[in-house]
Amino acid sequence: MAMKLHRKKRLTAIIASVFAVSIVVGLVLYASNQKMNLFITPTEVQAGIAPLDRIFRIGGLVKDGSVKRSETSLRTDFIVTDGVADIKVTYDKIMPDLFREGQGVVAMGKMNDKGLFVASNILAKHDEEYKAPEVLDALERAGHPVKKTAQDSKGS
Amino acid sequence: MHAEFGNYLLVFALCISICLSVFPMWGAFANNRQLILSAKPLTVLLFTALFGSFICLVYAFYIDDFTIAYVAQNSNSMLPDRYKFSAVWGAHEGSFLLWTLIFSGWAIAVALFGKNLPAKSHVRVLSVLGMIGCGFVSFLLFTSNPFDRTLPFFPVDGGDLNPLLQDFGLIIHPPLLYMGYVGFAVSFAFAITALIEGEWTSNWARATRPWTIAAWSFLTLGVMLGSWWAYYELGWGGWWFWDPSENASFIPWLSGTALMHSLAVTDKRNSFKGWTLALSLSTFSLSLLGTFLIRSGVLTSVHAFASDPARGRFILIFLALVVGTALLLFLFRSSKVKTKADFSELSKDMFLLLNNILLVSATFFVLFGTLYPLLAEVIGKKMSVGAPYFNSIFPIPMILLFILLGVGPLLNWKKHDASTLKKPLIKIALISVVLGLLSSLIAGEFYLWVMVGLSLSLWVSISSFYNLNLMSRHKKTLSKKLSSLSGTQLGMTVAHIGVVVTLAGVVLTSFHSEEKDLRMAIGESKEIAGYNFSMKEVQDLTKDNYQATRVIFDVSRNGEFLLSLAPEKRFYLAKRQIMTEADIDAGFHRDLYIALGEALDNSGNVWSVRIYVKSFIRWIWGGAILMALGGFLAMMDKRYRKLKAENFAKISEDESKPIFSHPVEGD
Numbered sequence: 162m163a164m165k166l167h168r169k170k171r172l173t174a175i176i177a178s179v180f181a182v183s184i185v186v187g188l189v190l191y192a193s194n195q196k197m198n199l200f201i202t203p204t205e206v207q208a209g210i211a212p213l214d215r216i217f218r219i220g221g222l223v224k225d226g227s228v229k230r231s232e233t234s235l236r237t238d239f240i241v242t243d244g245v246a247d248i249k250v251t252y253d254k255i256m257p258d259l260f261r262e263g264q265g266v267v268a269m270g271k272m273n274d275k276g277l278f279v280a281s282n283i284l285a286k287h288d289e290e291y292k293a294p295e296v297l298d299a300l301e302r303a304g305h306p307v308k309k310t311a312q313d314s315k316g317s
Numbered sequence: 318m319h320a321e322f323g324n325y326l327l328v329f330a331l332c333i334s335i336c337l338s339v340f341p342m343w344g345a346f347a348n349n350r351q352l353i354l355s356a357k358p359l360t361v362l363l364f365t366a367l368f369g370s371f372i373c374l375v376y377a378f379y380i381d382d383f384t385i386a387y388v389a390q391n392s393n394s395m396l397p398d399r400y401k402f403s404a405v406w407g408a409h410e411g412s413f414l415l416w417t418l419i420f421s422g423w424a425i426a427v428a429l430f431g432k433n434l435p436a437k438s439h440v441r442v443l444s445v446l447g448m449i450g451c452g453f454v455s456f457l458l459f460t461s462n463p464f465d466r467t468l469p470f471f472p473v474d475g476g477d478l479n480p481l482l483q484d485f486g487l488i489i490h491p492p493l494l495y496m497g498y499v500g501f502a503v504s505f506a507f508a509i510t511a512l513i514e515g516e517w518t519s520n521w522a523r524a525t526r527p528w529t530i531a532a533w534s535f536l537t538l539g540v541m542l543g544s545w546w547a548y549y550e551l552g553w554g555g556w557w558f559w560d561p562s563e564n565a566s567f568i569p570w571l572s573g574t575a576l577m578h579s580l581a582v583t584d585k586r587n588s589f590k591g592w593t594l595a596l597s598l599s600t601f602s603l604s605l606l607g608t609f610l611i612r613s614g615v616l617t618s619v620h621a622f623a624s625d626p627a628r629g630r631f632i633l634i635f636l637a638l639v640v641g642t643a644l645l646l647f648l649f650r651s652s653k654v655k656t657k658a659d660f661s662e663l664s665k666d667m668f669l670l671l672n673n674i675l676l677v678s679a680t681f682f683v684l685f686g687t688l689y690p691l692l693a694e695v696i697g698k699k700m701s702v703g704a705p706y707f708n709s710i711f712p713i714p715m716i717l718l719f720i721l722l723g724v725g726p727l728l729n730w731k732k733h734d735a736s737t738l739k740k741p742l743i744k745i746a747l748i749s750v751v752l753g754l755l756s757s758l759i760a761g762e763f764y765l766w767v768m769v770g771l772s773l774s775l776w777v778s779i780s781s782f783y784n785l786n787l788m789s790r791h792k793k794t795l796s797k798k799l800s801s802l803s804g805t806q807l808g809m810t811v812a813h814i815g816v817v818v819t820l821a822g823v824v825l826t827s828f829h830s831e832e833k834d835l836r837m838a839i840g841e842s843k844e845i846a847g848y849n850f851s852m853k854e855v856q857d858l859t860k861d862n863y864q865a866t867r868v869i870f871d872v873s874r875n876g877e878f879l880l881s882l883a884p885e886k887r888f889y890l891a892k893r894q895i896m897t898e899a900d901i902d903a904g905f906h907r908d909l910y911i912a913l914g915e916a917l918d919n920s921g922n923v924w925s926v927r928i929y930v931k932s933f934i935r936w937i938w939g940g941a942i943l944m945a946l947g948g949f950l951a952m953m954d955k956r957y958r959k960l961k962a963e964n965f966a967k968i969s970e971d972e973s974k975p976i977f978s979h980p981v982e983g984d
Binding site for chain 2: 174181185188189197198199200218230233234235253254255256258259269
């Protein structure tokens with residue numbers, strides 16, 4: 162009887178842990194499928210690789226002379242380029258401090274049906290010398306090797 | 318001169334830590350009294366050397382010694398003195414020196430206050446800490462020496478401290494955070510020693526508990542300060558971004574929380590032994606992993622440190638050594654530590670087991686989301702995992718945890734009679750749901766999440782108070798009731814209430830805050846959440862190391878003037894860097910928050926402005942302070958001081974009859 166009880170308990174424990182682990186794995190797979198954002202370069206967007214129904218990130222440099230601000234609202238339009246392809250981006254919130262022409266930028270958002278990238282978030286870094294790995298990657302993939310300095314970023 | 322001296326002290330510290338990792342351990346095996354006795358003086362020397370070295374660096378900052386590269390990069394002659402002091406840990410090298418110093422501080426505390434361990438175990442623990450110290454000090458010396466010179470061409474003035482770090486929060490955030498991170502090294506060293514000796518009794522767990530709780534409490538404060546700092550200094554007004562650097566501290570926090578609870582079971586019931594050991598080992602390993610993620614620059618983060626491949630490689634090798642050794646020891650020795658699992662479905666043991674399963678899953682969720690971009694990069698994809706992933710998955714284990722939290726503390730160990738609890742618990746549940754519904758309706762628009770969050774908060778708080786009353790039911794007056802409670806009981810209650818105060822803050826802030834990005838001109842006013850914000854005037858300021866534009870806003874409610882807020886846009890001269898300085902009126906039930914975007918025309922009278930009315934955001938950090946306070950109360954429990962080396966083995970025999978035990982030789 163005691164043996165049986167012991168076995169039963171062990172079996173329950175094993176079933177419970179298998180159950181728990183499968184729930185955990187299932188949840189992670191579900192969430193990761195839905196919620197992770199692919200990083201896509203402007204060249205790839207132009208080639209039509211970008212998903213139309215999902216949020217993703219693009220990165221590159223803000224093209225010189227492309228920034229246009231609205232007179233009446235916070236809306237800003239600009240072009241993100243990796244040197245090969247240009248993507249039009251619009252954003253209607255406050256721009257980060259380090260946003261300016263010729264600087265690296267990472268934008269998160271969706272393509273609308275007119276081929277305009279509607280950004281929901283513009284990521285900026287604290288340090289002027291810092292270039293986000295994504296920006297470097299986009300430039301490199303487009304054939305502009307960027308020399309990485311030993312000290313890319315500072316801060317805490 | 319001071320730079321050389323600081324450097325010598327670091328080299329000396331390395332020698333000492335090598336001695337510390339070898340001699341006492343050897344002595345404990347060879348029964349050599351002299352070697353055993355060397356542990357304490359060696360630990361004191363290690364601390365003294367690192368402290369001296371730290372003072373040298375502080376002095377270098379104080380006298381603006383720009384011949385030292387680290388000082389030149391992170392300070393400036395115009396920097397105010399208090400920031401010269403905090404600039405010592407403003408970047409990688411100095412902050413790692415602080416980290417190592419704090420680590421040796423923990424080691425010296427173990428040397429002085431760990432006397433309740435048997436002598437041999439005590440020195441083995443110190444020896445293990447010495448080994449970890451070897452790793453830390455060599456990392457400093459070989460990859461991140463803060464005393465490297467710029468000679469012969471040193472700069473006339475320094476590059477200045479990153480303006481974001483010129484702030485009170487950043488003076489205290491890193492020390493507290495590091496207290497937590499490296500504090501888990503102590504429970505790690507205890508676990509390794511227990512594995513070496515093949516003995517992990519309830520007394521071991523009892524001896525480990527106060528150290529773990531202390532580290533956890535500091536980590537809680539550290540994480541909280543990080544969140545607070547991000548809120549007011551980054552100018553985004555958020556309190557948590559699921560940024561890799563935040564996750565790096567949150568992962569060990571979650572795992573440490575699981576460890577604290579599992580240690581309680583091992584202490585009181587002499588079970589869950591292998592599990593507790595595994596958690597002790599993994600919590601510190603996760604701390605190191607967090608360090609690796611932040612300091613190697615492998616992850617894109619708002620505050621990544623300088624990325625130098627050599628550093629990443631060093632930490633990775635060190636991490637592999639630590640985890641590998643721990644894992645090997647665990648595999649070969651943990652079978653000696655037998656666990657008897659003997660409890661029914663309704664018992665404190667069972668609920669703590671569930672607590673651990675949920676907390677470990679939560680740790681895994683966060684770890685997975687943080688590491689996923691790295692994994693994806695291996696298969697050639699660039700991915701980012703942001704708030705949507707974490708926000709959709711993290712609440713699941715947390716909701717279950719809060720439901721259990723209302724029941725677990727009320728239960729007896731081993732077995733509880735369901736009939737005694739059914740009635741009061743149903744009552745408490747009903748009251749919480751009704752009050753939760755009412756308060757979520759009062760708060761404004763109805764949100765299901767707010768109601769769930771508030772009901773859970775009430776459920777846990779009411780049940781905690783009910784439990785306090787039960788525990789002290791034999792005393793009549795309130796003061797007698799309070800004094801009859803042990804530190805553990807009181808601490809547990811305070812910490813549990815703290816966590817639901819945070820929960821209430823989180824749901825209320827997330828759903829009831831009003832946030833607006835606006836274009837505003839002088840003389841204009843805007844109404845947000847019942848408050849009227851009107852833009853009055855623009856001022857220009859000149860300070861020692863920055864110039865600023867300040868915009869004055871008057872805030873009124875129902876036509877009545879409340880206060881003025883004056884957010885600034887600063888231009889730091891040395892780094893030519895622009896900074897947003899938000900102005901915040903903090904309150905019990907709401908914060909008023911204004912941050913400036915940028916001037917939108919040449920006259921400087923039109924600005925992009927970010928105005929927030931944040932509901933109950935202070936509760937998030939207030940709850941964390943309660944949690945830490947609870948931790949400190951629990952640490953003070955008399956039980957831990959009663960534990961004496963002489964009766965180390967004996968207590969465990971009387972109280973819980975371990976299956977495995979062998980006599981511990983005193984020295």
